Amino acid sequence: MISLRHPGRARRDVLEGAPDVARAARGRAGDVVQRPAGGERVRPVIVLNLALKFLLELGALVGLGCWGATVRPPAARPVLAMALPLTAATVWSVWAAPRSLKRLSRGPRTAVELSVFAAAPAALLATGAHFVAAAFAVLVLINGGGGESWGVPGLDSLVRHFKG
Numbered sequence: 001m002i003s004l005r006h007p008g009r010a011r012r013d014v015l016e017g018a019p020d021v022a023r024a025a026r027g028r029a030g031d032v033v034q035r036p037a038g039g040e041r042v043r044p045v046i047v048l049n050l051a052l053k054f055l056l057e058l059g060a061l062v063g064l065g066c067w068g069a070t071v072r073p074p075a076a077r078p079v080l081a082m083a084l085p086l087t088a089a090t091v092w093s094v095w096a097a098p099r100s101l102k103r104l105s106r107g108p109r110t111a112v113e114l115s116v117f118a119a120a121p122a123a124l125l126a127t128g129a130h131f132v133a134a135a136f137a138v139l140v141l142i143n144g145g146g147g148e149s150w151g152v153p154g155l156d157s158l159v160r161h162f163k164g
Contacts, residue, residue, distance in 0.1 A: 060120035067123030
């Protein structure tokens with residue numbers, strides 16, 4: 001029964017009627033993080049891997065913008081500092097974004113993702129940020145390679161695609 005006078009009681013009554021929802025709402029370690037429409041469970045490691053991928057996407061845009069801001073001649077700096085990240089973001093949003101209408105299949109999409117993720121450390125190397133470029137490349141490899149074993153498509157899917 002839902003009480004209109006006590007909103008806290010209404011939430012408790014609803015949660016008492018659905019033990020899975022109550023467990024998810026409490027957020028105990030190892031429990032359900034989110035329930036997709038199909039009803040399968042999403043493991044926290046997958047959520048963390050996807051969050052890392054999102055942060056890497058943002059880092060790639062920053063890296064490309066930093067390189068664009070350091071090129072010669074100086075007159076091209078403002079144009080490249082804006083055009084490179086915008087181009088990468090456009091390519092990503094059209095062909096690699098999860099909700100894109102023109103999203104590519106797994107193999108070609110992974111190739112697009114890798115091209116963006118490979119351009120960022122190359123751009124950072126060109127600016128002289130060697131440690132940041134190496135750390136970025138290692139994080140990309142961890143995110144892509146480890147993600148496949150956790151059920152998230154990554155670098156392994158590209159290798160399998162081209163091996164046949």
